[in-house]
Amino acid sequence: MARIRPTSMARRTLLWLGIIFIALAMLLGGGSIWGQASWAPKLALDLEGGTQMILTPKVQGGQSINDDQLNQAVSIIRQRVDGTGVSEAEISTQSGRNVIVSLPGTPSAETRELIKASADMSFRPVITIGQGAATPADQMLPPDKLPVPTAAPTNASDQNWVDAALYKTFETTSCVPPVTEPPTNADPAKPVVSCDLASGAKYILGPVEVPGKDISDANYGLQQGAQGATTNQWSVNLKFNSDGATKFREVTSRLNGFLQANPQDPRAQFAIVLDGRVISAPVSQAVISDGNSSITGNFTEASAKSLADKLKFGALPISFDIQSEQQISATLGGQQLEMGLLAGIIGLLLVVVYSLFQYRALGFVTIFSLVVAGALTYLAIAILGWTQNYRLSLAGVAGLIVAIGQTADSFIVYFERIRDELRDGRGLVAAVENGWRRAKRTVLASKAVNLLAAVVLYFVAVGSVRGFAFTLGLTAIADLIVVFMFTHPTLQLLARTRFFGEGHRFSGLDPKRLGAVPLYRGAGRFREPMQVTLGVKGGAKPGSASAAKGKNSGAQAEAERRQTIAERRLAARQEQMAGSRGAGSADPSKGSQDAAKENKS
Structure with missing residues (x-):
């Protein structure tokens, strides 16, 4: 099989990166034309402003609200809001009684509900x-x-639950406008009167047989027909825990018996009650023993998702009314954003100046790589704002600013590996390939640590800190894509150009300025080990006059400057050993004879 040339592979990789950019741009452009997408990222509460709602508990005469109930309500509301995406909502209690919910933008009716x-x-x-x-x-x-x-009722379907007072309530209740409000905090051990607002029917319902806390999971989707075909009707699918599954099996067995005896018997129906209202009252046509059930009704996709989210995260211990709602501004956040962006621009300029000073023309690869990484991150944030309701907060902007240095660090690691290979006397093409093999392990390890830190911080933190962790992780992924699909292929192509390949003094990859010594010196001379460490010119032996002269050259000084402590100590020992050998044996033949005698003895 023919081996693919590095230049062909580099061009192919850059082509795929271009395809990714085009696909993301087309996706966002299509969403902005036919959907609710926007080319600008969605902003969080601190940058855009939004709506603040004060929720007041619904209580009846003498009922008290404690801190545990409020804290539980805050936790559940936060889970519900977070379930719609990273929206940077702020949720807290007030005066030990109310709950304050601050959301970016203007919340929809579904969100309020x-x-x-x-x-x-x-x-x-x-x-x-x-x-x-x-x-x-x-x-x-x-x-x-x-x-x-x-007689005393024998089960929850027994008609002996209906007494004069309950029937009087049934007669006076209206399930059509004006609708009678359902009772709050109804006793689960007693029957109730309830309405189905969608159909306008009203019911007398027996005591609760399966409570909502027995629901272990909830999701939504299109309903499956009797033959397994998908219908156009949305449903909410429930999964009960072991206790709920046992209760559900017993109830459906009894209701199925009513159906077999009389198909018109209303007691064959099982009402699903949410916040005092009947949302569905299906007929039990089979015994459900596996703990899985489905709620059908006049659901849209949005209402089915909303109900599934409510059930998934649990019921609030108390119901709330929206006491007040007002718009809040983002003046303070806007000022902080300006200062943050200024700091980011200053940091970016410093990175650019350092890259050009340290790497000369090679620094432009760093600059273009940062531009590509920034464009990729921007598109990702805009698309996530459209699809996942992600909102960019001030903390998220801070994560993007921090990522500038981390992204540039990946390029510096790669460039220094290439320079090390050039100092060892390799050509630029070989230096790029060998340097990449060494650098990519370091880059992968570094980004793995960044991603792990971002993931841990995202899941253990709340509020704006999660926005910081999210952008930190997102930029780490973008950095990997750019290094592998842009920086390395670009250097593979540049290494074969005359400017970089011949080591122009402004390329940043000039072997002479880096103190490199070629392996083969010509005329049958090869580089000696001491020359790799010290950068001695001309193949002269250590300790000779020519070596001393070469030591004062600019290349020698550069090589010594870049030595580590261990390399300096090794060089000193080698010089000392070379000097002692030269002083102790002026006659090479005599030295050889002495060595032979020593070995013989």
């Missing part, structure tokens, strides 16, 4: 179904006709 709804789900059996309108006074049952229980 997601925040304030208790999401207290329960499963109650249906006992009676009626029309949604309240019964006119002249049509209500007289007192002597109201139902009277004949």
Whole structure:
């Protein structure tokens, strides 16, 4: 099989990088034309401003709210909001009673509902179904006709739960406008009257048989038909824990018995109640024994996702009303952003100046690599803002600024490896390939540490710190892509140009300025080991006059300057040994005879 030339591989890699950029740009452009995308990243609360809502608990006479309930509510609301993406929301308590939620931008109606709804789900059996309108006074049952229980109820579907007071509530409840508000904090061990606002039906429901806390997971998707085909109806899929699965199997067994005895019996239905409202009351047509269930109704994709998120993160211990809502500005954040961007520009300019001073023309590779990394990161942030509701905060901007130095560090490691290879006497093409093999291990190890730190910080932190960790990890990934797909292929191509390949003095890769000594010196002379370390010119032996003269050259000084402490000590020992050998044996033949005698003895 023919081996692919490095130049062909380099061009192919750069072509793939261009394809990635074009694909990302087309994706974002298409989203901005046909969707809700924007070329500008979404900004978080501290940079854009947003909406602050004060939530007040719904309580009935004498009910008290404690700190544990408020802290639990804050935790659940934060999980619900974070479940929609990294939105940099700020959630806290106020005065030991209210909850303050600050969101960037203007929240949608679904978001408001997601925040304030208790999401207290329960499963109650249906006992009676009626029309949604309240019964006119002249049509209500007289007192002597109201139902009277004949025995103690034996199960949650027993009609003996219905007494005169409950039936009177059933008659006066309206499930069509004006709708009667559902009771708050209803006793799960007692029957209730509830409405299905979608259909306008009202129900008398038995006690709770499966509480919402028995739901272990929830997700949403298109409903599967009887033959396994996907329908166009959205559903919310539930998975119960072991206790919930056992209860659900027992309930569906009983309800299925009602269905077999009388298909019109309302007691064959099982109502799914969310925050006091019936969202679905399906007929139990089979015994469900695996703990998996599905809720169907008039769901859209958004409403199905909202309900799944509420159930997934649990119910609030109390329900809330939005007491007040006001817009908040981002004046302070804007000023801090200006200062942060100024600091970032100064840091970027310092990196550019250092790169050009230290690496001359090679520094332009660093500059262009930083530009490519910045463009890739920008596109990623804009696309994530569109698809995942990611918002860039001031802390996220700080992560991007910190990443400038970390990204430049990867290029410096690579360049120094190449220079080391040039000092060893290799040509630039070989130096690039050998230097890359050594440098990429260091770069990979460094970025792995950065990614690990970013991931740990993201999952253990809250609020704006997560934004910092997110951008730190994102830029580490972008850095790897740029180093592997732009910096290295570019140097592979530049190494074969005359300017860089012949070591122009302004290329930054001039072997003479780096103190390099070629392996073959011509006329049958090869580089000696001491010359690799000391950069001695001309193949003269250590300790000779020509070696001393070469030691004072600019290349020699550069080589000595770049030696490590260990290399200096090794060179000193070698010089000392060479000097002692020269002083102790002026006659080479005599020295050889002495060595032979010593070996013989």
